Amino acid sequence: MQAAEPKRVLVTGATGCVGRYLVDELLRQTAHELVLVVRDPSRLPDLGAARGRVSVVQADVADVADYKDRLGPVDSAFLVAAAWGGPETDPVNLTANLALTDHLAANGGRRVYYFATGSVLDHEHQLLKAAFDLGSPYVRSKYRLVEEIEKRAGAIEVVGLFPTIVVGGGADGMPRSHFANLMYQVKPYFRLVCSLSAEGKLHHVHARDIAAAARHLLDSETADAGRGNRIVLGNPAVTIDQLIAGLRSYFGYRFLPRLKLRDGLAEFFIRTFRIQLSAWDRYCMEHRDMSHRDPTSPATFGLPVHAPDIGAQLASIGIRP
Known part of the structure; x- marks a missing residue:
């Protein structure tokens, strides 16, 4: 692909796991100028020679009215920023994203890529009603975001990015994802897990691979690069047993006995x-097939994949055999 014409790109959530990888990817692989809305600029990395391409707007992302004129x-x-629970959930995940989209649409913006979660979509990328009916406040807020932000598609190009299970951070100095933190908590029990x-x-997908796919979408001629307006980010689906087999191989537990985790035992x-x-x-627990058709990763676009399997992902976050 030819180098894309430099753009001025807004990124929220730049100090979180996916956001940090995305900022790093855009600064290393493009000539784009970045506008970062961050509450605490001290959490940003040293930008070095790229400092001149970055404008930092110090603000609470939820207070769009207070900072929109500084963008x-x-x-x-x-739109990566997310609140995982508590009173900030709707203001950050829903209200702020809609307000920013409206502001950009009214002021010459061309594209908005908003981050949701694969949990709100079924296999065919349709909204999963159970996610709204039964989901956590975080999941429900993302469901409502999809409903509302897609109504803006007539005013600005809108593409949803729906990460699946995200691994990343730690060993490379980036913030760890929630799943990476969980892996550290479960680390003492990996031998037991590998016997199930x-x-x-x-x-599952590494945050660096999310960033690479997102950068490709940004630089493509069409906002969705032919993938549709709901793009599920993930490596090809694996069964739980395939995932466990990957763990067994990585840790060298090839000859452990296997115990079928049936409903009664669970x-x-x-x-x-x-x-x-x-x-x-x-x-x-009752709907265990959480796969989606046509998941998107860097491989979809002929790009190298940083961490294609669970072994590579564990190594990347510093969990060694």
């Missing part, structure tokens, strides 16, 4: 260890 002209935006067998299907563990499950947790 200046923006061609495209990546279970039904289910899912996608319920036994839940009761014994007093695990609290939400209605959404129960739904996910």
